[in-house]
């Protein structure tokens with residue numbers, strides 16, 4: 001049977017059955033299932049950071065319905081906010097009518113920076129660095145022989161001159177390093193620390209910082225989605241009106257930083273959730289995304305949406321540094337299982353899925369905002385949670401949630417009354 005990420009009614013099934021389904025779907029073994037249930041052991045947590053006194057758990061959900069480059073994908077997402085997973089799954093379902101998402105990415109090239117001050121002759125220093133470039137790159141490769149064996153290594157060296165800073169002029173040396181399947185922070189930091197003494201000699205200056213840049217402009221991923229506008233027709237709303245509303249919403253975020261911050265936050269709801277689920281550094285991803293959003297001097301929407309004929313086209317591109325080896329990706333048991341569910345074998349594949357998720361998340365938000373608003377959907381999800389908290393189980397949950405939403409009174413006390421009423425009626 002062909003594998004599909006379209007699993008109608010998944011959310012209604014009991015949790016244990018959902019776990020069984022994903023285990024079958026992704027070929028998870030007993031240890032993987034245990035990892036999903038128990039996550040990180042205290043002893044492992046104690047080795048990850050300092051001063052550990054416990055663990056801080058988050059729910060792990062599955063984004064459904066994704067087709068990415070023709071492949072069916074289930075997306076593990078870890079997030080505290082209700083509605084994010086439901087919304088992205090809904091958008092991915094709509095995107096199926098256009099064949100899903102197409103994605104691409106650059107090679108995984110990170111940038112390391114070396115700050116050089118007190119350079120007596122900046123022009124001569126730049127010339128010396130250019131002359132020594134091949135030698136410097138060779139030294140970097142000598143520092144990381146196993147990275148070179150895996151197909152990565154030093155790619156380029158460029159020099160920037162910052163004439164006006166609060167402490168006077170400085171040179172900034174950029175090292176470009178292909179880090180393959182790692183996020184790469186450690187690889188880059190070791191490399192720039194390793195070549196800094198040589199840079200100091202060549203420039204006759206004084207090196208201060210040696211650190212990666214989180215603005216990973218050479219390591220980008222993008223996703224495109226094309227959806228027939230008819231796919232947005234529902235409850236009296238014409239598909240083309242909803243599609244036009246989405247384009248108008250995007251224009252708002254392109255022109256206005258106040259809206260752009262919220263718009264991009266919605267995109268990052270999806271991207272960060274996958275980053276957390278897979279043990280990646282979401283602060284690094286956030287930093288890159290927002291710097292990229294301001295690349296022309298004004299902070300803008302990261303996405304583009306336009307209508308071509310009777311098709312709505314959406315695009316998202318951003319710098320995205322994620323790894324599938326090293327860091328928490330392999331140490332954290334749930335992150336390891338998340339990568340298994342995603343079935344990714346290159347860091348680039350993970351980055352591409354994340355951009356598709358970001359684009360779907362944005363589509364979900366704009367579609368809701370440009371039609372019924374987001375509160376109704378939020379209220380539905382919230383009502384389900386309140387129903388569960390009030391003790392509703394199985395089929396009761398949806399019935400209680402629907403009553404709460406209908407009455408506009410989403411309180412646990414009311415939910416408890418409805419549950420008692422229902423049970424008393426049996």
Ligand code: MEV
Nearest residue numbers: 262263265266269365366
């Ligand atoms: C909420 O977490 C995210 C949204 O505000 C995003 C947006 O407004 O585009 C719904």
